[in-house]
Amino acid sequence: MRRNNKITKSIRVTVFGDISNAIRVYDSIDSIFEVYWVPYGKLAEFRHMMNPSNKKHESLYFLIGDTNDMGLVETYIGQSNDTISRLKNHDSITKFDWRLAICAVPAKHLGKECLKSLEKIAIEKARPNCVLINEYENKSYKPHPTSDCDAKILLSNVADYLTLAGYPILNEVEKGANLLYIYQNGEIFAEGEYLIDRLVVFKGSRVRLDNVDSMTKNNRDLKERLIKNGILAPYGDFYIFTKDYAFSSPSAAACVILGQNISGWVAWKDKDSTTLKDLFKFE
Template sequence: MTQGRSLRLFLVDGTPHGLLTAEIMNWTGHVLTGPRGKLSELVQRPECGRTGIYFLVGPDEENSLRPQVYIGESDDVGKRLKQHNRTEEQGGKDFWEKVCLVTSKDQNLTKAHVKYLESLLIQQAKALGRCTLTNGTNHEYINLPEADQADMAFFLEQIRTVLPVLGFEFLRDASRPRSRDTLTGSEGDAGSDASPIFRMEVPKYGITAHGQEVEGEFFVLEGSKARAEWSQASHSYKRLYEQLGEEAVLVDDGAGLLTFARDYAFSSPSAAAAIVVGRAANGRTAWKAEDSGQTYAEWQEQLVAEAAEASPEAL
């Protein structure tokens, strides 16, 4: 089972849409985020005078499924944010609506550290493809001692852990966290956090797809088939279907269907089923466990019932 972590959130002005700080126990990092409308208050915070990494986040007018993101670094983050708050004509950036900055509580982050972090973050954001980056060129920065690189690798993992909690999903990995053999439990009990393998079939189109739930996300597995075109006039998943084709997650198999070129995470089994069949679908009944024949809904109900029986209150 994945080890739990303690995350401390603080609403600076007592409102859910104002400034927010976040810290992870035993991590020297400190995260501060807020809307652009609160920038005048944010830049007065002591964190803004430190060396750190920052993210400017806003909507992408050309792709409603992705945010637009700029990743930067500075030894005086507040000064840089003031510059970014100018209009485009004045050298600023108009697109962003939220800002998130990461500094260090012990103030041991140096200019070299944040340049290295910025380079890694830009590389990962590009590789994951969950946002539209507005950064121009990315200069790979490797001029850092080996020990410091290891420290920054740990620092980076903490950033990727805390950002999704704050609503920033663009650094969240969409690939499964373990190998297929491990996930299905063939290596000891390492697969205890994973569901059985589910199968979905659409005989009319010759479609067979496999999926698995891991750590709260439903993954359609590499090699699964999907319908070659979206058949419903308008639906919220239509744009996602098109995007997966644009990103080469879904590729032509040469036989009239599409194939998942890699494992891909969906928010629910119904979202996964819709992409497979090319229209809205109830994934809770469409996916069936290969070993027992249970639907996803039946499997989940069984888990809940077993957990209730095993709880101390049930004894």
């Protein structure tokens, strides 16, 4: 698997005030967007900065909330042709305790059609990487093919800014050539890929329904959280992953999948049955 998170362009960051709780502005000569990082308590300052003459600013925006116990950040993704008013009224529109707004404001007018395309594609890209507060919104909208294509190009700029800001929720996750598997009875039971700092299990991978008695409490609790949050769903004699999910280690993933305490470095193997441990030549 490859994560599209390499930023090659030069991005300038301007900080307004105390760096620990300041409005920040990200911009680049290679992008039509300026991206504003706005802590919740800085909305009035942001409004004054952007709106001295009551000018409206359109944007694609991301409201960032808490990080849950699985390491996924709560996120609301929206678009507006009047960003200031939208953020000001957001508390009455959706019951979401957000901490930070990240607003991608274009230097030129994009229009409602393009903004809706950006919003829809952003929601689809972010779904595996965060807890979407508005996951089921914008379902019926079908972008015009031209605006859809343009939006994908524009969104790649926004993804770079978000990654630099510490929220890589729009990063692409693609299956690469170095896939790993967990086998049961000679068949592929689960599929994923190791990314150095995590192991991503792919959508459709199977999970044992039951757990052995000796399975640790931490692993049991993790499995229960995945079930509670809909990441694991019943499927006949198994659970299955309803979307790609990144585990903090190969062993955490293997323990949840097999319902027992096991080293992921041994359980995960490539297509030639070489263990992950041997692939990395650990002593």
